[in-house]
Amino acid sequence: MTAVSLPAARRVPLGSGSLVGAVLAVSLALDAAAPPDRVQGDLVRIMYVHVPSAWIAYLAFGITFLASLAFLVRRRPGPDRLAAASAEVGLLFTGLTLLSGSIWGRATWGVWWDWDPRLTTTAIMFVAYLAYVLLRASIVDRGRRARLAAVLGVVAFANVPVVHFSVLWWRGLHQAPTVLRPGSPSIDPVLLVPLLVGVAAFTLLYAWLVLGRIRLERERDAVEAAIGAAA
Amino acid sequence: VSDLAFVAAAYAVIVGGVAGYAWLLRRRLRALGGIRDAVDLARGGLDETGVARTER
Numbered sequence: 001m002t003a004v005s006l007p008a009a010r011r012v013p014l015g016s017g018s019l020v021g022a023v024l025a026v027s028l029a030l031d032a033a034a035p036p037d038r039v040q041g042d043l044v045r046i047m048y049v050h051v052p053s054a055w056i057a058y059l060a061f062g063i064t065f066l067a068s069l070a071f072l073v074r075r076r077p078g079p080d081r082l083a084a085a086s087a088e089v090g091l092l093f094t095g096l097t098l099l100s101g102s103i104w105g106r107a108t109w110g111v112w113w114d115w116d117p118r119l120t121t122t123a124i125m126f127v128a129y130l131a132y133v134l135l136r137a138s139i140v141d142r143g144r145r146a147r148l149a150a151v152l153g154v155v156a157f158a159n160v161p162v163v164h165f166s167v168l169w170w171r172g173l174h175q176a177p178t179v180l181r182p183g184s185p186s187i188d189p190v191l192l193v194p195l196l197v198g199v200a201a202f203t204l205l206y207a208w209l210v211l212g213r214i215r216l217e218r219e220r221d222a223v224e225a226a227i228g229a230a231a
Numbered sequence: 232v233s234d235l236a237f238v239a240a241a242y243a244v245i246v247g248g249v250a251g252y253a254w255l256l257r258r259r260l261r262a263l264g265g266i267r268d269a270v271d272l273a274r275g276g277l278d279e280t281g282v283a284r285t286e287r
Contacts, residue, residue, distance in 0.1 A: 017253075028242075041234050042234040042235050042238055043234045043237060043238065045238045046237070046238055046241040049241060049242060049245045050241065053245065089252075092248060092249070092252050095248065096244060096245050096248045096249075099241075099244045099248070100241040100244055100245060103237055103240050103241045103244065104237070104241060106237070107232075107234065107237040205249065209249075209252065209253065209256070212253070212256050212260075213256060215260065216256060216259055216260055216263065219260060219263040219264065219267065220263055222267055223263055223266050223267045223270065226267055226270040226271065226274070227270055229274065230270055230273060230274045
């Protein structure tokens, strides 16, 4: 009997992650080299990963919003795949923002969690995009899944500006914006440089993960088409 | 608990979360590739070398 070696055993690379790894390494080195803050001391270093994570969440859900709109207008699979990929990666970074923020909060405020407006609206954002991911996972029909997900992708985005402006609209524990604010950033340049490098590194990481996730969507479509053809 | 322990915990959460997601993504890609190969195999059968005829 002939032994059958299926190509399923082949390696599944996500493309070269060496550039992303190198930029992240530079970013982490700058974080370590940055001076401690006058008030927060070494705890300020959490900012260099917490803030870029939050930025990626905004970016990812913005991309999901635009791709969902594009799908509703053009009904092509490309924007649907991009919306799905970006939402899932955004959900990951929202979760990481909440967890790293919780650790920072315990160290500076003395509590792991507070129903502060920024924290609460971020938790709502997490739940909304968790619903988006679960909705996609629960509908078998490809067309219906893409349509309903696109509608949710547009509606859920309404909360994202609320998250950003919550620190200005309501009083809470979370500090006001120091970079994305009217006028020039209020943060010292010594702390701003590693922060901006961190934002750039995380943006590259986001792009790498989204490209890998789009590949997964493409592969899933191919499997569904192959199963449909075989049935 | 020292400040640096909190910093280390926050970095571990971020690095672990991203690495875990990338690992999961690879596993999902591999699993889907396996399903696709199995469907190809079922549709086209094997050629004389024992490979699915519809293999890409």
